[in-house]
Amino acid sequence: MxxxxxxxxxxxxxxxxxxxxxxxxxxxxxxxxxxxxxxxxxxxxxxxxxxxxxxxxxxxxxxxxxxxxxxxxxxxxxxxxxxxxxxxxxxxxxxxxxxxxxxxxxxxxxxxxxxxxxxxxxxxxxxxxxxxLIRRIEAGQRRAQRQGKWLGQVPVGFRRDDEGYLQPIIDPDHDAGETGYLELRDALERIDNGESYRSVAEGLPVTRQSLSNIHQNTDRRKWYLEATADKDAVHAALESVRTVPVDQIKTSDD
Known part of the structure; x- marks a missing residue:
């Protein structure tokens, strides 16, 4: 045999x-x-x-x-x-x-x-x-999209909450590798003022390449510099940033 x-x-x-x-x-x-x-x-x-x-x-x-x-x-x-x-x-x-x-x-x-x-x-x-199973997964994804929940990889400066909605990270946990939303905004402003991607990336848990990709993407730049987005899920997540002046946003260091 x-x-x-x-x-x-x-x-x-x-x-x-x-x-x-x-x-x-x-x-x-x-x-x-x-x-x-x-x-x-x-x-x-x-x-x-x-x-x-x-x-x-x-x-x-x-x-x-x-x-x-x-x-x-x-x-x-x-x-x-x-x-x-x-x-x-x-x-x-x-x-x-x-x-x-x-x-x-x-x-x-x-x-x-x-x-x-x-x-x-x-x-x-x-x-x-x-x-x-495939139909159930697809139906679940469509339902999540209709509800404004975020699917896929979470963008830098954001996290997904327990209900699946995107939220800007105002108080980042650097030990966990998080980059804060306001840190990204500041980094992009420094780049606009002439600083290099490499120097701006130093001290942040984000790579030079990631900064470059965000800075050169017109739609993505608006997420951080203008707190607006064409994507409904992102635009809704930025509501708190748009309605509260940046200097009044509280972090754990305040």
């Missing part, structure tokens, strides 16, 4: 010990020497992605007819895309390779078609679950 195993975990921190334990138990119960098994593993990879080096290598080895058995913990470890699972099982069927699942609704998919029907249904369920 020429045997290979496959393990996948979605994140690098996600343990794969339970997968290995279940697979090794099956191998030992069937009298297979663990040292004779080829092992493939993709850690930190989503089952919705086909860009997995070890999975690709396994598929190529199967197409070359190198194995009679492939052992995995659960069908979703192979893929969460129905089309990819179909291709995988087709290759195994064409090369007379049996797929063993140690913890799933089907225990084995064999070249004669045994277990294939259930495996295909499971693959379609995974595909539908993935589509539903």
């Amino acid at each position: 020429n045997c290979a195993t496959y393990i996948r975990a979605s994140t690098d921190n996600q343990t794969d010990a339970h997968q290995r334990k279940s697979i090794d138990e099956w191998l030992q119960e069937n009298g297979i020497d663990l040292a004779d098994v080829d092992r493939y593993a993709d850690l930190g990879h989503s089952g919705a992605s086909d860009d997995r080096e070890q999975f690709t290598e396994l598929l190529e080895a199967l197409e070359a007819g190198e194995y009679t058995h492939v052992v995995c913990w659960e069908i979703s470890r192979l893929s969460r895309k129905g089309a990819t699972l179909q291709r995988f099982f087709d290759v195994c069927e064409d090369t007379e390779t049996s797929v063993v699942i140690t913890d799933g609704s089907v225990e084995k998919v064999t070249p004669d078609g045994t277990g294939r029907f259930v495996a295909d249904i499971i693959g379609m369920v995974y595909q539908q679950e993935r589509r539903t």
Whole structure:
């Protein structure tokens, strides 16, 4: 019996010990020497992605007819895309390779078609679950945008509050690498007065390149120098800065 195993975990921190334990138990119960098994593993990879080096290598080895058995913990470890699972099982069927699942609704998919029907249904369920998840994420993003919440990377001089709204940082925590909104305003004014990006960046937790990018971006400059923005979420966040004179804005040093 020429045997290979496959393990996948979605994140690098996600343990794969339970997968290995279940697979090794099956191998030992069937009298297979663990040292004779080829092992493939993709850690930190989503089952919705086909860009997995070890999975690709396994598929190529199967197409070359190198194995009679492939052992995995659960069908979703192979893929969460129905089309990819179909291709995988087709290759195994064409090369007379049996797929063993140690913890799933089907225990084995064999070249004669045994277990294939259930495996295909499971693959379609995974595909539908993935589509539903994507729709929920997209709906959540659209809802957050309508509510004026900030999505994506937080711009320098701002933070995102607990409810997801953008807020200018008036009292920055330099130990945490924060740059204050008013510090950015002062830095841009100094640059306008002829100071270099490098000298202005000294003493601030912001790089020369970041200062240059902000200073040379007409829309972004207005965020700091005029407290206005074309983006609704940013404009709303700057309301407190526009309505209170700069010299009256309180910080922890006041």
